[in-house]
Amino acid sequence: MSTSVNIRFLSIDKSNKHHPSIQIDPITSSGGCKSVNKTYRMAFFAGLGENKGQIEENIDLVFDKVHTNVGDAYDKQTGRVTIPFSGLYHFTVVIAAQGGQKAAAMLMNNGTMVDTIWAESIPLWATSSNTAILNLTSGDQVWLVLLKIAPYIHGYMYSSFFWVFII
Known part of the structure; x- marks a missing residue:
């Protein structure tokens, strides 16, 4: 029996005060962070x-x-x-x-x-x-x-x- 875990790490980039962006990085079940490098604005x-x-x-x-x-x-x-x-x-x-x-x-x-x-x-x-x-x-x-x-x-x-x- 295997268990799958889906966790996401959320970070907010406020370096541009007029257009802050959000990046969501999924964390794999093995614990590593796999960046998707997408900005959601x-x-x-x-x-x-x-x-x-x-x-x-x-x-x-x-x-x-x-x-x-x-x-x-x-x-x-x-x-x-x-x-x-x-x-x-x-x-x-x-x-x-x-x-x-x-x-x-x-x-x-x-x-x-x-x-x-x-x-x-x-x-x-x-x-x-x-x-x-x-x-x-x-x-x-x-x-x-x-x-x-x-x-x-x-x-x-x-x-x-x-x-x-x-x-």
């Missing part, structure tokens, strides 16, 4: 360029003003993040509503709701945010759905979506 930040209004049904929300897409996991056409490798990810969503309107979105993971963000601008303006820390697997997809019950989301970068790979 993953981050995304985008905002909504224009206002959204009345919709007939819930729709995927696409943030079209992409400012950061390190690792190219965010698809600007679909609004979906496809997770490149398994790990822990941090997502934050900010939505804004104005003029007495309501805006609501759901953060989705592979078709399952993770959380909801709701902004109701009484009397004139409101922003709301929510954060999720998710343990995801390579190939998982994360995106936002704009809800038809509150579709008046304010654009012009007042509404935004970002994520970063933690470990």
Whole structure:
């Protein structure tokens, strides 16, 4: 009978304060460290360029003003993040509503709701945010759905979506 052990050593290189990188080195069952020499730098930040209004049904929300897409996991056409490798990810969503309107979105993971963000601008303006820390697997997809019950989301970068790979 043999036993296999899978252990990974994580190191963070902070020599470049603007772009710290993470290196994961697997340790073999014989105790030796086998470096894979890969740097995992993953981050995304985008905002909504224009206002959204009345919709007939819930729709995927696409943030079209992409400012950061390190690792190219965010698809600007679909609004979906496809997770490149398994790990822990941090997502934050900010939505804004104005003029007495309501805006609501759901953060989705592979078709399952993770959380909801709701902004109701009484009397004139409101922003709301929510954060999720998710343990995801390579190939998982994360995106936002704009809800038809509150579709008046304010654009012009007042509404935004970002994520970063933690470990």
